[in-house]
Amino acid sequence: MKKRRTFTPEQKTKIVLEVLKEAQTLTEIAAKYEIQPNQLTRWKSEFIKNANRAFSVDADETEQLKQAHEAQIDELHRQIGQLTVERNWLKKKLNNSASRQSRQSMVDKKHKKLTITRQCQLLGLNRSTLYYQPHEPDRSEEYRVKWLIDEIYTRDSSLGYRRMTHILHRDHGININKKRTHRYMREMNIYGICPGPNLSKRGRLKYVHPYLLRGLTIDRPNQVWSVDITCCRMPKGHMYLAAIIDWHSKYIVGYELSNTMDKSLVLNLVKRTITAHGKPEIINSDQGSQFTCEDYINLLKENNIKVSMDGKGQALDNICIERFWRSLKWEKLYLEEYSTPKQLRNIIQEYIAYYNIYRPHQTLEYRTPGEVYYRTLAEKTA
Secondary structure (H helix, E strand, C coil): CCCCCCCHHHHHHHHHHHHHHCCCHHHHHHHCCCCCCHHHHHHHHHHHHHHHHCCCCCHHHHHHHHHHHHHHHHHHHHCCCCHHHHHHHHHHHHHHHHHHHHHCCCCCCCCCCCCCCHHHHHHCCCCCHCCCCCCCCCCCHHHHHHHHHHHHHHHHCCCCHHHHHHHHHHHHHHCCCCHHHHHHHHHHCCCCCCCCCCCHHHHHHHHCCCCCCCCCCCCCCCEEEEEEEEEEEEEEEEEEEEEEEEEECEEEEEEEEEEECCHHHHHHHHHHHHHHHHHCCCEEECCCCCCHHHHHHHHHHCCCCCCECCCCCHHHHHHHHHHHHHHHHHHCHHCCCCCCCCHHHHHHHHHHHHHHHCCCEHHCCCCCCHHHHHHHHHHHHC
C-alpha cells in the first residue's frame, strides 16, 4: 500500500503562494507537486482565512514559544552522544514530520563515513526512491476533448453530457463514454440547461433565493446586474473568469480571472465592482456553490442588494451574461493563441474594452454598451 504523502506548513505556504501568483493554472501547479487540484483550492481558502493570524501574536505568546524552543534544544543536547539518538530520534522524528522529498534531499551521496544505504535507513527511506523519476501522465487528449466540449457547449448550451458524448462520437470520432464526458463537464462547471434531479445540495437549500426578474421592467443602469463564471481553456488546464454585466445596457461593470473557482473569486469581484460603480438594486446569479453560500448572501444583504437566482437548470434566466460568454469565446478566445494566464488576462482585457466602448449591440439599436450605460446615468443625475 502506497504511503500517504505529507507536507510541512512551509511547503504548503510555498505552494499556495504559487497559486496566488496565478502565473500558472491550478492544473499545472497540481501536476508539478503531484497534488489534487481540490486539495490546492482548500489550502488556498485556509491560507486566506488564517492570514491575519500572522500579525496577531502578542508578547506573551512569543515568550512562550521562545521558552518551548529553548526547552526543546536542551532536550536535544541531553541526548547527544547516546546510541539511541541515531535510531530512536532521527528515524522516528524525521519519518513522521518531514516529507519524503525533504528527507531525500538530506542524503549525501559523497559522504565518506555513511553509505547511501545507511543514510536511507536512518531517514526511513527506501533506497530505490532516490533513483525514481516521477512520470507526469500525458493529458493532451484530455485537454483536446475539453476544448471541444467548450466549443460545442458555447454553441449550444442545452446539451447535457449524454448528447455531448454522442456529438463527440459522431462529429469528432472520439471514443469516450458518458461517465468521462460527465466528469469533464463537471470539472469545467458546465451543465445542460434542462433541469435534472439533485441539482441543489441539501445543505445549501437555505441559501437559494427566488428568481426576481420574470416580468420585471428593466429600464435603467445599475437596476439589475448579472454575475456568472465561465472556464477559459489553457494548453494545460483551465482558468476561471467571473464577470458582472449590467442588464439594461449590457455593459461589463467588472470581471476577475483566477486559477481557482471558489467563493473568494466572486466575493472579491462583487466588492470591487460595488466600489467602482455603486450598488445595484438586484444581483442575479445561478445556483452554483459560489453563490449559494453564507458569505455571498451576507455580502449582498449588508449592501441592501436583493438576491435573485435562476431556476434549477434554467440557464436562460441569466441569458444576458450567457450571450456575453458566447461573444467573448467565438469572437476572441477561439481565434487567439495564448499559453500563459498573463497572456489570457491581456486578451480578455482587450476584448472587454472593445465590447464596452466600440462594439455596437443589436438590442441597443446598434449603440455601444458604454454609450447606453454612461449616457443614461448622466440623464438620470441631470
